[in-house]
Amino acid sequence: MVQVIISDTLNNEISKIIDKIFERYEIENRIRDKRVLVKPNILGPFPPERGVTTDPKLISAIVKNLKICKAKEIIVGDNSGSIHFDPLKIAKVTGILDASDGCFTNIAKEVIEVKVNSKYIDKLFVSKPVIEADYIINVPKFKTHSLTTITGAIKNMFGIIPGGKKAQLHTLTRSVNEFAELLVDIYQIRIPDLNIMDAIIGMEGVGPTNGEPRIINKIIASDNGISLDSVMATMMGLKPESIELLQIAKKRNLGEIDISKIDIDGKLEIISGYKTPNNGLLQKIRKAAVPYIFNFAKIKPLVDHNKCKRCERCIEVCPVSAMNLKNSFPEADRKKCISCFCCEEHCPYGAIILPSWQRDLYNRLIRGK
Ligand code: SF4
Ligand code: SF4
Structure with missing residues (x-):
């Protein structure tokens, strides 16, 4: 039986929790x-209090223990969402540079082409340190995701692909379900050996960037990322079986998603009133939409002019050049837009609104937007 350990950070020091996880595994x-x-x-x-990036306290405790255990080489690194971000600057702002205690590396610098077992792509460039690592500790956040409902252990491994290439991968798939398949393909390039999830400050609502931070005070660990994500989904009040990423991973025998078959060390509690992106029937139809109705399944992101600082990051990150300036503000071209929501994910000011499917239909049919 796969084990998932849930630890409480309110009554226990993070370093002690990490000690226990290192011992257990x-x-x-x-x-x-x-x-x-x-x-x-x-x-x-x-910054850490936004609940977007991994808490530096957790990274600090992991690095400290790895040093004690005498790892030959320790690399702390990730590929951010955009090539326009300076990795060192991000590491500094997030607190991860200091927490890494000399081990932070810009893993985008060296890439290597690898074969991918996927119907969407044969080969992909990934960061070389990922392929060269003998042991990978995946340290994802406990967060929702506007496109894939959750972002956890599986989705965090999307970050093995350097910056701009990630957004481009959205153009290879025609629906959210297909994109979820591709994400699992990428997860399988190098399945992490251990996953330690930061659920100290999670994110609810429309994650992974502009949702609301939610204090959870937990660290969740497992050597199986699928079971770990299933526990996270359950804590969010979602059924793991309803999440596309988990359904696909289960079909491929990558892990257990039936919560009754997962051995949980700790207290599994559903977080009261946890806000998740709409994953109702209409959303499910939209996520599975095949190309000929895909236009109807699209949702066009809108820009809140009161919040927009005209930084143009949404324009830079859009993989199909659908976002362009119109009357000094960015606006998505409905015909070109593939509803990947990269613009929303990368807007630093939360200025991009993703309307519900029904609201978008109203915008399209009644308001002509
Ligand atoms: S990324 Fe956000 S703030 Fe920047 S231009 Fe786009 S909508 Fe405006
Ligand atoms: S406008 Fe936004 S949602 Fe549409 S394709 Fe571009 S990045 Fe994706």
Whole structure:
């Protein structure tokens, strides 16, 4: 039975929790004289209290323990969401540079082409340290995601692909379900050996960037990322079986998603009133939409002119050049837009609004937007 450990950070020191996880998974024996990659979520230049990126306290405790266990090499690194972000600057703002205690590396610098077992793509460039690592510790955030409903262990491994290429991958798939398949393909390039999820400050609502931070005070660990994500979904009040990423991973025998078959060490509690992106029937139809009705399944992001600072990051990141300036503000071209929501994910000011499917239909039919 796969085990998932849920630890409470309110009554326990983070360093003690990490000690226990290292002991439980016998990390010392596994990593001595080995090359270890610690893969946090460093999506963009956001301070820890925003709940977007991995908490530096967790990274600090992991690095400290890896040093004690005498790893040959420790690398802490991630590819942010955009090539327009300076990795060192992001690491500094997120607190991960200091927390890494000399181990932070810009993993986008060296890439290597690898074969991918996927119907969408044969080969992909990924960061070389990922492939060279003997042991990978994935350190995702407990967050919702506007496109894939959750972002956790599986989605965090999307970050093995350097910046701009990630957005481009959205153009290879025609629906959210297909994109979820591609994400699992990428997860399978290099399945992490251990996952330690930062659920100290999570994110609810429309994540992964502009949702609301939610204090959870937990660290969740497992050597199986699928079961870990299933526990996270359950805590969010979602059924793991309803999440496309988890359905696909289960079909491929990558892990258990039936919560009754997962051995949970700790207290599994559903967080009261946790806000999740709409995953109702209409959303499900939209997510599965095949190309000939895809136009109807699209949702056009809108820009809140009161919040927009005209930084143009949404224009830079759009993989199909659908976002352009119109009367000094960015506006998405409905015909070109593929509803990947990269613009929303990368807007640092929360100025991009994703209307519900029904609201978008109203905007389209009644307001002509
Ligand atoms: S919508 Fe956001 S990302 Fe786009 S220009 Fe405005 S502030 Fe920048
Ligand atoms: S406008 Fe936004 S949602 Fe539409 S394709 Fe571009 S980045 Fe994706």
